[in-house]
Amino acid sequence: MRYSQVKLATFQARPNRFIANCQLNDQLVVAHVKNTGKCRELLLPGATVALTYCPSPQRKTDYDLIAVLHEGRWINLDSQIPNDLAADGVRRGLIALPGIAQVAAVRREVVFQDSRLDLAGTSRDNEAFFVEVKGVTLLDGELAAFPDAVTTRGLKHVHTLMAAQRAGYQAYLLFIVQAAGITTMTINRRLQPELAAAIAAAQAIGVQVLVYGCQVTADSIEVAEPLRFSLDADFILPG
The missing domain is CATH 3.40.1350.60 (Trna Endonuclease; Chain: A, domain 1)
Incomplete structure (x- = not known):
């Protein structure tokens, strides 16, 4: 499985289990978190995360958060x-x-x-x-x-x-x-x-x-x- 249009960003915060605030270059973006688990030990402020760009009129966000770099290895967070x-x-x-x-x-x-x-x-x-x-x-x-x-x-x-x-x-x-x-x-x-x-x-x-x-x-x-x-x-x- 390969994701398209992946961009690396910096995780900032997770206001609720569905969304995350991430710094993408000079822009603060909101991403849908494709995992409703807690992930507290993974989604830490400053962590490098992978976002897919998938804008749609039916979506509230333009990005999905699909993976996080933790202790030197990528962990996929896509629960589907x-x-x-x-x-x-x-x-x-x-x-x-x-x-x-x-x-x-x-x-x-x-x-x-x-x-x-x-x-x-x-x-x-x-x-x-x-x-x-x-x-x-x-x-x-x-x-x-x-x-x-x-x-x-x-x-x-x-x-x-x-x-x-x-x-x-x-x-x-x-x-x-x-x-x-x-x-x-x-x-x-x-x-x-x-x-x-x-x-x-x-x-x-x-x-x-x-x-x-x-x-x-x-x-x-x-x-x-x-x-x-x-x-x-x-x-x-x-x-």
Whole structure:
């Protein structure tokens, strides 16, 4: 995935979760933040950020904030891109689904029971599967964690994946870490211990947890290598 018309700016402030004030050359601009997470450890005054220029009469801002340079590496903040990367990666075989020999079809935004899961599909052998995708931007060195804010929706999705697994589907929880240099991914138990407990219960009945890192620049992001998932790793928010 490559973004067009990318400009580097300096982050100033985030008046609310939807917008950021940024210094672009000699102009103060307002950008839409494509991530409603807190990102407090990333969006710091003076940080270099990547903006895409996308003016439209239907928009309130001319720019989207898509990435931030933090401790020497670019972190993509576009919360919509993990689903695009996942769908493309599964279709092309860049993201392997253990137990699915060859993917035949992939659909997006499919309802199961009372939830909408990100991906559904079938294999060449007519095995049916569901994939729920979560983007990850909370990092500390080589360790990544999810979530950065309590997510009742995410907890519900884990329970839905468990129901799908029990109903005969193969269910996957896929984390896309939107940065390079990560080796291990965990759950932010200190923030949401019930999510970690639910994922452990899901794994116990056969739901598989997958993690993929990405290569990220100011204007691009692509799926890279699979990463290790460990519920035992202890994440402490930097600072």
